[in-house]
Amino acid sequence: MSKAQNTKAHIIQAAARLFNQQGFAGASMADIMAATGLQKGGIYNHFKSKDEIAIAAFDFNVAQLQRKLRLAFKGQRHAIDRLIATLDWYEQLLDEPEMQAGCPILNTAIDSDDTHPALRQCAQRAMDQWLELFQHILERGIQRGEIAANLDTKESATFLIASIEGGVMMSKLYGDTQYLKFTLGYLRKYLRQLTP
């Protein structure tokens, strides 16, 4: 990896945490300067604007999330086990220092709602992929006879994600992981009901 790529990655990592914690407007270029140890010139050589940094940082956050998510259910074969494994993984999420700011998709979705169309599009894409992932697992489960065939996979995936995100939001709001745990508990029960 060249020096430039290294620095760029360094900026993205630092910005990723900042934007996830403080939002797009809340994180200033001065914050990014302080977090990276670089000066304005050094940063603007790699990115044309704060927007570009925010998008790269969001994509980085999402990529990291997805990587970890796929790792979480990798060991499981059964569709329901797979989904439950992801729930288990979410249960630990807020404890990790790296993701303590909450789910970047959730944060960005709210943050960019009415103010930042480009970021919102990124959040939409990330959500698309997440929905597709869950839908795909559910469909495979139906194909294998692990899940009742009459399930609407899109609705179910939406429900799962919505509940997870809502739980993350509540736990973040209170600074207490129990709210997410409650929610995940119900989702596990829900998943176990899906068997044919």
Added chain:
Amino acid sequence: MSKAQNTKAHIIQAAARLFNQQGFAGASMADIMAATGLQKGGIYNHFKSKDEIAIAAFDFNVAQLQRKLRLAFKGQRHAIDRLIATLDWYEQLLDEPEMQAGCPILNTAIDSDDTHPALRQCAQRAMDQWLELFQHILERGIQRGEIAANLDTKESATFLIASIEGGVMMSKLYGDTQYLKFTLGYLRKYLRQLTP
């Protein structure tokens, strides 16, 4: 209502919409000036700071929400019917122009997470009340024998709210109410299972 109180209410209403749409940092005093038709001095006569306005605006948003929510299930007696009535009401929420910016509690919870402790506390209090409302309905349902006694009302209330908020977030993200509808559909099924 005196003229002063009238003006103050006028400011709060205008600010309430702005802060809910654009967030605390995203809504400027200039925006509030434009929305109210008042000048700086006219606003700062009623509030000491932007923070104070934001808090008053949030409280206004929440009070309005609560009023509508209570109105929604007023006609129902049965605990489950009451909760389903609230879900029905949420289904219409995003269509209302006044609440098109989404749930203020959700928005504020995310917005103030790591930046604005006072607002966060307000969001916590509002969430407390919401949780207590749902918990209360569930408990009354248990007392009346409408709901199975072994239900953990706090967990259940958390689950319901988390799912609703997650659904709101997704529908806001996509600008499409179907995601919330999917989620609410599952919650209705969930509620109907609670009978003893």
Added chain:
Amino acid sequence: MSKAQNTKAHIIQAAARLFNQQGFAGASMADIMAATGLQKGGIYNHFKSKDEIAIAAFDFNVAQLQRKLRLAFKGQRHAIDRLIATLDWYEQLLDEPEMQAGCPILNTAIDSDDTHPALRQCAQRAMDQWLELFQHILERGIQRGEIAANLDTKESATFLIASIEGGVMMSKLYGDTQYLKFTLGYLRKYLRQLTP
């Protein structure tokens, strides 16, 4: 005159000198702050942007110029005397401390050529008025029989102004008024030739 108008006029006066001396890009907001004794907030309360200040400053410069110009030939009746009186006035122009930066129309015309369309339009309008003034004097002279009827007044007015401005430019370049004086001398001869 209200306090606001007073301050605005003060800003315009200070900016007028700065922009005429240093050009649009060369004069910074910091310069204007220093020249006015105001802070950024105090300035931006009266103008939306640097552009707006520059345009107001240019208009001020031109208005002042026109006022002085009309004053210069006011005493004369004969068309040629009028025009010669304006030349006499130009001869003193560069000595005045207020206009030491040269003709604002000339400066702005060159400065805004390829960079600032709005300013360029202002310069065009100012030049239009100047041309029309000279043309008008010439036409009145023809009507009164003071000037030979076959004169093309537009060409003549153009020639006069072009030569004056060129002379101003050269004198400014060398910091020596003789170049303008040479040019004005020739123009006087030219004007005296116009009699029928």
Added chain:
Amino acid sequence: MSKAQNTKAHIIQAAARLFNQQGFAGASMADIMAATGLQKGGIYNHFKSKDEIAIAAFDFNVAQLQRKLRLAFKGQRHAIDRLIATLDWYEQLLDEPEMQAGCPILNTAIDSDDTHPALRQCAQRAMDQWLELFQHILERGIQRGEIAANLDTKESATFLIASIEGGVMMSKLYGDTQYLKFTLGYLRKYLRQLTP
């Protein structure tokens, strides 16, 4: 021509156009980088500063101008024919794409007036040479009896140049060559009057 000289010439040519169009402050190093296809380091290897580039670019512009000017009147022997030939050449000047930004001496004279002493000195030198050229032609004309002996050659040269430059400025301002043509028409008449 060595590779280094080649690159330097390439930079100068690109910068010459940029500075003439946008002025010293208006043309940035980034613009020069884009125009040359070189990076910062590649440019700063040949020049110590932006100032140095601007001066070299101006000198290049002037040299080119002078070369073309001398070529224009080369075929003529008679002093007045020579000068008229230069006027004819000026008439075509603004149509040439290379010089569409106007006369570099004029542009630089105005641009550097109160901000860039070194450039101003260059403009002065260029103007000196131009004046001397016209003066020399006039003097030769007097010596040869083509021009009345009582002519003040310096005044006359100044008048010619001032008028030309003023005409260029006006045509540039309006984006219309007629203003320069009017002025040159009068100068031709003036020149034809000089015969003894």
Added chain:
DNA sequence: ACCGACGGGACCTCCCGTTGTT
């Protein structure tokens, strides 16, 4: 009670020039 001028600072962006590297 409301207006509006103003202070002073933070914001993002772009600037020119240097430095190490290939």
Added chain:
DNA sequence: AACAACGGGAGGTCCCGTCGGT
């Protein structure tokens, strides 16, 4: 000789809050 990362500062704009005036 050319690239490209980087420093550090200045650029214009917008911000929130204060204060005198009406």
